[in-house]
Amino acid sequence: MPFPDSQRVIYKRNPLEMVICQFRFPTVLRIDTELPVRFQELISREYPIFNERTQNELQLPPEVQQVARSLSQLNKREFEFVSEDGSWTVSLTSDFLALITNSYDRWETFQDHLKGPFDALMQIYPPLFFTRVGLRYRNGIKRSKLAIDNETAWSELLQPHIAGELASVSMGLEVIDRATNVLINLGNDSGRVTLRHGTGKDTTDNETVYVIDSDFHTEKRLKQDEIFSTLTDFNRNGRHLFKWCITDKLHNAMDPTPITD
Secondary structure (H helix, E strand, O other): OOOOOOOOEEEOOOOEEEEEEEEEOOOOHHHHHOOOHHHHHHHOOOOOEEEEEEOHHHHOOHHHHHHHHOOHHHOOEEEEEEOOOOOEEEEEOOOEEEEEEOOOOOHHHHHHHHHHHHHHHHHHOOOOOEOEEEEEEEEEEOOHHHOOOOOOOHHHOEOHHHHHHHHOOOOHHHOOOOEEEEEEEOOOOOOEEEEEEEEEEOOOOOOEEEEEEEEEEEOOOEOHHHHHHHHHHHHHHHHHHHHHHEOHHHHHHOOEEEOOO
16 A cells, blocks of 8 residues: 555545546447436436436537437437436446545545445346446545635645645746646555545636646456445545645645544
């Protein structure tokens, strides 16, 4: 494990903007050729709102969408099942299942939301194995949200190995934009994490934020009974990575409450 152990906490001022879990599997053609009626029935209590779209419509400009629809290879169907409050979304295609939330509080809650869609997948479209499993955490550190003065240097909130040029006395205040992308082995053939971090802008008020985006993943073939233990390891590493990125000053500003595993 490349990151030092850290105590498990829940932050009252939670910096998490989004959490995504995705399972990729060999293509199941039936998902593209029929409506997932039974799948919806099994998860509708938690995810009652249904949407369907084609993936190309998310990526292509309007003037070429009509042409793209005529090409079956580009007309990949994506089915969405959304919670009543809109904060949880299940996405199903012929080669992946994903759960996305902007309302993450703790791992056990996330697992509970994930179990229903995963069990429905295994019951109706059971893949023999999974080709990729990923768990991604996107944190946005916004100083005003944490009652930290906007003039507080990022070098006071981020560890030196994360702050980089922002920690420079002579240049730190002059840095306009900064982005770093690092791929890190987790060790013992347990996967990797793609760590993307850097400055960004909050679109609501143009305040500068610092984004810490960690995508834990493995492309090792996994069976059904290996999935949740793998995700639990990713979650544990995610906690250690985030604490490795930040200083005690930032940690305390987020108002942590210790919890036991």
